[in-house]
Amino acid sequence: MCTRDEQGRPRSVTAAKSALDRLYTNHARYIGELRRSTSLTPGGDGLQQTWKPILFNSYAAAAAGDEVLARTIIDGVKRVAASGRYMNESEMLTMAQAKRFGLCYRNGPSTPCPQHLPRFVGRMYTNLLISMAVLDSSMTDDDRAVIVPWIERGYKTFVAPELAGDPSGIYDFANYGMARLALAAVTDDMGLANLELNARRRDFIKHIESSGYIDENSYRGERAFWYHTAGLDPALSYALIAREWGVDFFKDPTLGPRLRAAVDKTVLGLSDYAAFRSVGNRGDAYTTDPRDRIADVHQFALNLIPIAAREYGVRITPGARYRNLSRLEAYTQTSGFSARCYYSGR
Numbered sequence: 001m002c003t004r005d006e007q008g009r010p011r012s013v014t015a016a017k018s019a020l021d022r023l024y025t026n027h028a029r030y031i032g033e034l035r036r037s038t039s040l041t042p043g044g045d046g047l048q049q050t051w052k053p054i055l056f057n058s059y060a061a062a063a064a065g066d067e068v069l070a071r072t073i074i075d076g077v078k079r080v081a082a083s084g085r086y087m088n089e090s091e092m093l094t095m096a097q098a099k100r101f102g103l104c105y106r107n108g109p110s111t112p113c114p115q116h117l118p119r120f121v122g123r124m125y126t127n128l129l130i131s132m133a134v135l136d137s138s139m140t141d142d143d144r145a146v147i148v149p150w151i152e153r154g155y156k157t158f159v160a161p162e163l164a165g166d167p168s169g170i171y172d173f174a175n176y177g178m179a180r181l182a183l184a185a186v187t188d189d190m191g192l193a194n195l196e197l198n199a200r201r202r203d204f205i206k207h208i209e210s211s212g213y214i215d216e217n218s219y220r221g222e223r224a225f226w227y228h229t230a231g232l233d234p235a236l237s238y239a240l241i242a243r244e245w246g247v248d249f250f251k252d253p254t255l256g257p258r259l260r261a262a263v264d265k266t267v268l269g270l271s272d273y274a275a276f277r278s279v280g281n282r283g284d285a286y287t288t289d290p291r292d293r294i295a296d297v298h299q300f301a302l303n304l305i306p307i308a309a310r311e312y313g314v315r316i317t318p319g320a321r322y323r324n325l326s327r328l329e330a331y332t333q334t335s336g337f338s339a340r341c342y343y344s345g346r
Contacts, residue, residue: 001344002063005053005330006302011060012053013072019053020076022046023124027085035091037116040109040287044120048333051127056331058131059341061138070138077128078143081150086121087157093117095161109287122158123172123334125151126179129159130336133182148186155183163199168283169217170207170231171334174200174238178336181241197247204235205255212261213279221286225269225276226294230334232262233301237335240307240342250311263308266297266316299325302332303339310343
């Protein structure tokens, strides 16, 4: 199960190398596309299509003991790292720099939103960091000497500010907690791991209400339900990873019932969208235009359905939009691993 992606395709040296070549060659184009993003429509499709095959093949190489595939990925990341890409380009922006151009949604969903650039680059570094954690045993000292300083710099520049901030909800990689756990794994730093696990529990309790709604995901106008599932997927995924670090969020007396309630709210949203939306809107990052409505599970939420089934015995039946779009998703983009793979060995 771990050696095939969500579309059933097997691990592939060719696919991994092609993705890494695109990541290396097209860096300026990807950065330019993201600089031109609007609030509602990020320009990150090109970049995010590279990291899915890299992450999937990293897990597949580790599961199969495929050292040829592992070496292909490590060498590809090493090439990107040695070049200093996604760090020194003239159009690159940190989040602080991007916010100087104005905040997203300030003048509605079509407002220019250069903040998508550092956000997507942070996702890229997180995916590569997770890949290197998965392939840690295959890296040589020479690999580490090139890759680790670059990836740590990327982490400090694009990921750490997200961790240090006060997010309005739960989003990518459980608000980048998975990145910090991956860094702890790569650097063998149990203190950092414990700090992260404690911080993420507090973060989840802050944002997942006892009702099961997620502040602010579940209050984002016509896309509130979509964002609810986009946040719940990495939260539940993180809970599985935390279990492997010896911390069971599912059985936590405060957090556990909230996670279950959030799953129940997902069922409600699919059966009675109006009832789900009856709580109204919060914050300023939402749209009230009915044309923007997405009353379905987020297409990136590939782990939500299997986790709800295995942990709670709850069947989530998404709509046609999810079924059509999720077929295009070969691997998770925002949750760091495959729950299907996780459960296959249990």
